Amino acid sequence: MQKPKKNLDDMLRAAKLRPTRQRVELAELLFSKGDRHVSAENLYEEARKAGVAVSLATIYNTLHQFTDNGLLRAISVDSTKTYFDTNTDNHHHFFIEGSNKVIDMPSGFARVENLPEPPKGMEISRVDVVVRVRENAKRS
Amino acid sequence: MQKPKKNLDDMLRAAKLRPTRQRVELAELLFSKGDRHVSAENLYEEARKAGVAVSLATIYNTLHQFTDNGLLRAISVDSTKTYFDTNTDNHHHFFIEGSNKVIDMPSGFARVENLPEPPKGMEISRVDVVVRVRENAKRS
DNA sequence: ATTTGTGCAAATCGTTTGCATCTGA
DNA sequence: TCAGATGCAAACGATTTGCACAAAT
Numbered sequence: 001m002q003k004p005k006k007n008l009d010d011m012l013r014a015a016k017l018r019p020t021r022q023r024v025e026l027a028e029l030l031f032s033k034g035d036r037h038v039s040a041e042n043l044y045e046e047a048r049k050a051g052v053a054v055s056l057a058t059i060y061n062t063l064h065q066f067t068d069n070g071l072l073r074a075i076s077v078d079s080t081k082t083y084f085d086t087n088t089d090n091h092h093h094f095f096i097e098g099s100n101k102v103i104d105m106p107s108g109f110a111r112v113e114n115l116p117e118p119p120k121g122m123e124i125s126r127v128d129v130v131v132r133v134r135e136n137a138k139r140s
Numbered sequence: 141m142q143k144p145k146k147n148l149d150d151m152l153r154a155a156k157l158r159p160t161r162q163r164v165e166l167a168e169l170l171f172s173k174g175d176r177h178v179s180a181e182n183l184y185e186e187a188r189k190a191g192v193a194v195s196l197a198t199i200y201n202t203l204h205q206f207t208d209n210g211l212l213r214a215i216s217v218d219s220t221k222t223y224f225d226t227n228t229d230n231h232h233h234f235f236i237e238g239s240n241k242v243i244d245m246p247s248g249f250a251r252v253e254n255l256p257e258p259p260k261g262m263e264i265s266r267v268d269v270v271v272r273v274r275e276n277a278k279r280s
Numbered sequence: 281a282t283t284t285g286t287g288c289a290a291a292t293c294g295t296t297t298g299c300a301t302c303t304g305a
Numbered sequence: 306t307c308a309g310a311t312g313c314a315a316a317c318g319a320t321t322t323g324c325a326c327a328a329a330t
Contacts, residue, residue: 018283018284018285018328018329018330019329020284020285020286020328020329021328021329022285022286023285039319040319040320041318041319054286054287055286055287055288056287056288056320057286057287057288057289057320057321057322058285058286058287060319060320060321061285061286061321074218075218076216076217076218076219077216078214078216078222080220080294080295080318080319081318081319081320082218082319082320094258094259094262096259096262097265103259105256106256108254109254109255109256110252110253110254110255110256111252111253111254112250112251112252112253112269113250113251113252113253114248114249114250114251115249115250115271116245116246116249116250118234118271118273119234119236119243119273121275121276122234122236122273122274122275122276123273123274123275123276123277124271124272124273125237125272125273125274126271126272127269127270127271127272128269128270128271128272129252129267129268129269130267130268130270131255131258131264131266131267131268132264132265132266132267132268133258133259133262133263133264133265134262134263134265135261135262135263136261136262136263137263158303158304158305158309158310159304160303160304160309160310160311161303161304162310162311163310179294180294180295181294194311194312195311195312195313196295196312196313197295197296197297197311197312197313197314198310198311198312200294200295200296201296201310201311220293220294220319220320221293221294221295222294222295
């Protein structure tokens with residue numbers, strides 16, 4: 001289910017964030033088009049194209065605030081960039097080596113079985129599965 | 141150094157790398173103490189303390205060469221740093237949030253079931269599982 | 281009016297690169 | 306010898322930060 005635009009303000013308020021112009025506009029970009037994976041640079045470009053005036057610093061701030069407040073999820077694959085996932089449900093990812101792309105795996109797939117006990121005094125906060133894929137070896 | 145390094149030399153040769161002084165000494169640091177996870181900065185420090193003369197650039201080069209040749213494995217958890225694992229077998233990791241530590245999970249644990257088909261034209265190169273853990277919420 | 285957020289540029293941090301100099305086979 | 310390695314410093318790219326200004330409540 002999609003987060004309707006009417007409720008962007010509420011969504012932000014619920015996340016204890018003031019619905020400022022930038023945050024609302026970025027939220028709209030992020031949450032009105034289905035699940036996505038964006039990098040800061042990405043979103044910055046997109047905002048520019050959409051005529052949304054925001055600085056890169058604010059993009060970073062906003063992405064982190066959204067993440068800290070559960071609106072986004074940061075995913076770390078092996079590129080040097082951080083990607084943010086608008087889908088905060090439990091699901092995993094494909095990572096395309098070479099093009100450094102991240103693709104959602106349909107949820108329900110890649111269940112992890114037989115987890116060991118976490119170290120003493122620790123609790124599991126999250127389990128991430130990244131399936132690295134590469135182009136099939138070509139034998140033309 | 142008294143202990144013959146013949147085995148290290150051979151390991152490097154087998155990996156198609158010239159057994160230079162730096163590479164042999166770094167290999168010794170890396171592979172003579174059981175499984176470890178090091179960052180470039182880490183290893184640099186350790187080398188310095190051990191009186192091994194290497195530049196940071198060479199550390200990076202060496203880590204990557206070792207990785208490219210199957211002696212090491214790069215792991216990416218969500219910190220901004222890259223860690224290298226001396227255990228190249230199939231196994232997964234705990235990541236301690238807060239202290240950014242990486243811990244090996246005994247191999248055989250964390251089997252991933254029900255993997256979806258990779259995208260068309262792609263083949264799976266590796267499956268990584270990272271179990272993020274944090275200190276238990278204290279309820280005292 | 282206060283508090284909180286934003287923009288900009290400079291600063292940081294991990295990592296990479298260019299290039300002159302060495303070194304192992 | 307001489308291709309391949311190394312060291313250094315400068316270059317880099319992503320991200321963060323300091324601080325004056327602007328906007329939300």
